[in-house]
Amino acid sequence: MFWLEVYKFLGILFFELFKFYLLISGKSSEFNSLRLGNFSKFPKSRIWIHSVSVGELKAVEPFIKELKKRKHQIVLSVGTRAGFELAKSIYAKDSSVFVTVIPFDCVKTVKSFLNNLQPMAVFFVETELWPLFVHECKKKSIPLFWLNGRVSDRAFKSTGLYQIALSWMIPQFDLCLMRSLEDLRKASLISSSGNYGNIKGVCLGDIKYDKPFRKSTLKRSNFIKKNEKVIVLGSSHEGEEKIVFSLFDKLIKKFKNLKLIIAPRKIERIENIKKTFSDKKVLNWSDLNKGNKEAFDILMIDEMGILSQVYSIADIALVGGSWVKRGGHNPIEPCFFGIPTVFGPSMENFREVAGDLINSGGAVSASEYELLDIVENLLLDDSKRREVGLFGLEAVNSRKGVSKRMINEIEFLL
Incomplete structure (x- = not known):
């Protein structure tokens, strides 16, 4: 040949x-x-x-x-x-x-x-x-x-x-x-x-439905106060942090106790990402592990392999790689922990999984322009968040x- x-x-x-x-x-x-x-x-x-x-x-x-x-x-x-x-x-x-x-x-x-x-x-x-x-x-x-x-x-x-x-x-x-x-x-x-x-x-x-997600060892109360709400952006790519920061900047005017956690796909991008948030208090995950108890607006995950654990403490999970042309990342991870999950239109690499989760009511697809309304409505409605999270968990368990x-x-x- x-x-x-x-x-x-x-x-x-x-x-x-x-x-x-x-x-x-x-x-x-x-x-x-x-x-x-x-x-x-x-x-x-x-x-x-x-x-x-x-x-x-x-x-x-x-x-x-x-x-x-x-x-x-x-x-x-x-x-x-x-x-x-x-x-x-x-x-x-x-x-x-x-x-x-x-x-x-x-x-x-x-x-x-x-x-x-x-x-x-x-x-x-x-x-x-x-x-x-x-x-x-x-x-x-x-x-x-x-x-x-x-x-x-x-x-x-x-x-x-x-x-x-x-x-x-x-x-x-x-x-x-x-x-x-x-x-x-x-x-x-x-x-x-x-x-x-x-x-x-x-x-x-x-096979990703069978992934053995371990019970989270993170204690939310160690760094998130009881009255605070948390949005986690997981596996983000270049361009997505700006989209979500714009979202966060608008939401924090209404939800004063809102926190944003970002886990970039490539942790070497963190220092450049932080320049986008110059007017906010930004802390790295490694700083918390060293005993730094400072208050923060945005927490950057600078350690590999802990994203599923981080998802477990979220009120809302945003799955990266889906608001830029990257084909999306695994939405099963946050759903396993019963976290209401939102992703963008570019989910080609997880097309069938994303469709299953949307059809089950366990996840929501939102364009950049729809994101604010969808996330705001979920933050306002505790029972809706619980419902979406439960539907996502049931969808994952039924496909193992x-x-x-x-x-x-x-x-x-x-």
């Missing part, structure tokens, strides 16, 4: 460029070393699961739990630094899960990785599909699964090498466990466009069990 030869060449080129960059920059680290394929020996009798970053990593936890019940040894790889650090912290004391980093998708590292690992089955999570890994797995007759498969609108509309690669990869999977019927439809159309074969796929639901259904579907192939 000509396109695969082109891809192999590009893989080698990027691999060598990355090595050269590390050499001149001196940015050596465990993560970069593993990306280059410098890995240690893997445990035996293992299932390999690749989950790119934080969101996918958390989503796959219940699936890993089900595999562990069946005494499987698991190698879990990630593709980002944040994901690597989180995975190490989650499974630090778990001898049945070995955490590593996926190496570059180029011939040398792929063959070396798979020869060392010798997996009995491979799972790629959501959108994280790599042509050379798929190619080598098929050559070695390793069972290959697409777990919680997701096809973004961008991928569906793509052209060129990426579209050709997708149309070839999808039929190579022994089974595609798609998260929604819409994703199954899009994957089927992509695979049929390449004349490489048809998709072997089923839709059993979104996806991981177990997936295991039952593929167990005979393991």
Whole structure:
């Protein structure tokens, strides 16, 4: 296949460029070393699961739990630094899960990785599909699964090498466990466009409903007074803080005891974000943890991995990535804690989940211009907030069990 030869060449080129960059920059680290394929020996009798970053990593936890019940040894790889650090912290004391980093998708590292690992089955999570890994797995007759498969609108509309690669990869999977019927439809159309074969796929639901949200350990009373109300903006992207600050600025004139908590998607943006709020008292989460008891108007979450806990203390949750063209983030998190949830129109990455929550009455979709009226009405009506929160919680609980259904579907192939 000509396109695969082109891809192999590009893989080698990027691999060598990355090595050269590390050499001149001196940015050596465990993560970069593993990306280059410098890995240690893997445990035996293992299932390999690749989950790119934080969101996918958390989503796959219940699936890993089900595999562990069946005494499987698991190698879990990630593709980002944040994901690597989180995975190490989650499974630090778990001898049945070995955490590593996926190496570059180029011939040398792929063959070396798979020869060392010798997996009995491979799972790629959501959108994280790599042509050379798929190619080598098929050559070695390793069972290959697409777990919680997701096809973004961008991928569906793509052209060129990426579209050709997708149309070839999808039929190579022994089974595609798609998260929604819409994703199954899009994957089927992509695979049929390449004349490489048809998709072997089923839709059993979104694994994110099974995410094991832990009971919140945050005590709201430690930093929020009894008469204060809290809006939490989670996983915000550039541009959204200004939208929500404008909202907050208008609301605080009517609700004097209102507080705003912001958890940016990228915490390195915090110092720039704070410049937007120059006339408000802004505190970082780390300051509170150090014993700073100052009053604040806005609290910035500068720690990774605690967003679901922060959602648990909200009166209203705003889900970021949805008022800019980012496709939205996981609205299940605040709903799990019975928090009334609001998101914007850009929820393409969670289209079916968002639709389910809206239809159940557990979440509200609002444009930038509708946001003020919707949030103000929720703040004024305590019973309405409780009702929306309860409906959201019921919707989440009624859709659990996806991981177990997936295991039952593929167990005979393991």
